[in-house]
Amino acid sequence: MKCVIPAAGLGTRFLPITKAQPKEMLPVYDRPTIQYVIEEAVASGIDDIIIVNGKGKRSIEDHFDRSFELEESLKEKGKFDILKTVNEISNLADIFYIRQKKQKGLGDAINHAKRHIGDEPFAVMLGDIITKSDRPCTKQLIDLSEKYNSSIVAVEKVPNEKVEKYGIIGGSEVSNGVYNVDTLVEKPKLTESPSNLAIIGRYVLYPEIFDHIENTEVSVGNEIQLTDAMAKLDLLYANVFNGRSYDIGNKIDWLKTSIEFALEDDEFNDVLLDYMHEIVK
Ligand code: G1P
DSSP states (O other), rough: OOEEEEEEOOOOOOOOTTTOOGGGGGGTTTTTTHHHHHHHHHHHTEEEEEEETTTTTHHHHHHHSSHHHHHHHHHTTTOHHHHHHHHHHHHHEEEEEESSOOOOOOHHHHTTTTTHHHHHEEEETTTEEEEEEESHHHHHHHHHHHHHHSSSEEEEEOOGGGGGSSEEEEEEEEETEEEEEEEEEESSGGGOOOOOOOOEEEEEEEETTHHHTTOOOOGGGGSSSHHHHHTTOEEEEEEOSSSSSEOOOOHHHHHHHHHHHHHHHHHHHHHHHHHHHHHHH
């Protein structure tokens, strides 16, 4: 299966950090955000990845490319562990890049991948969310998409105050945690929300979606929304993600995720905990 990762946004929520660097390259603990997403894709069996990028995103390409100078230098210095890590990044998957010249929204970004995708179901993975689970989130979706012969999105229950930050689904539960979706609303007011089940940026979509995107008008945020195009699909399921997701699309949650991931690293756990106790005092 192929996968599309939209990475053309301006990262306005992270200014000024993102003035001259893409938000997809913001580090979460020890690696850029987009690397976690690509690692999830690869762990889900995806090896053909399309990144839809825009102006000022060259560092994403460089990150997943080989860097001969760096490799030579690490070899000379005998730093073979880090050399292995660096080489693994450039061998992760086949990555293709398409440019979105004007930011017209998520729906439009996905539509840029139409010719590369062809006539097969494909995955969409947004970089604002990192997932952790035994079976990768996207793999859970791929398996269910095959079972139900349908497009499917990953969702998670969010508290009332967060409903208006996400695309929200409504529908009937057909088996444990799997919903047949009949309503989709992008960033609804709580009073108009069909449920608390929020789309967490992982999708498997049938190629009909491209026609629907082309027939979708701009809406919330003056953008062509993928959620509006999905609402036109004849069949759509949602899977309550069995795992833990980290929304890093805003500064505070991004910071919390970095700390949490650093605490999971045995090398720094003690030292970081001591430091945190010290500053709390
Ligand atoms: C996008 C989608 C939204 C989804 C969210 C997940 O919104 O439009 O449906 O719930 O990603 O992060 P954005 O965060 O780009 O505003």
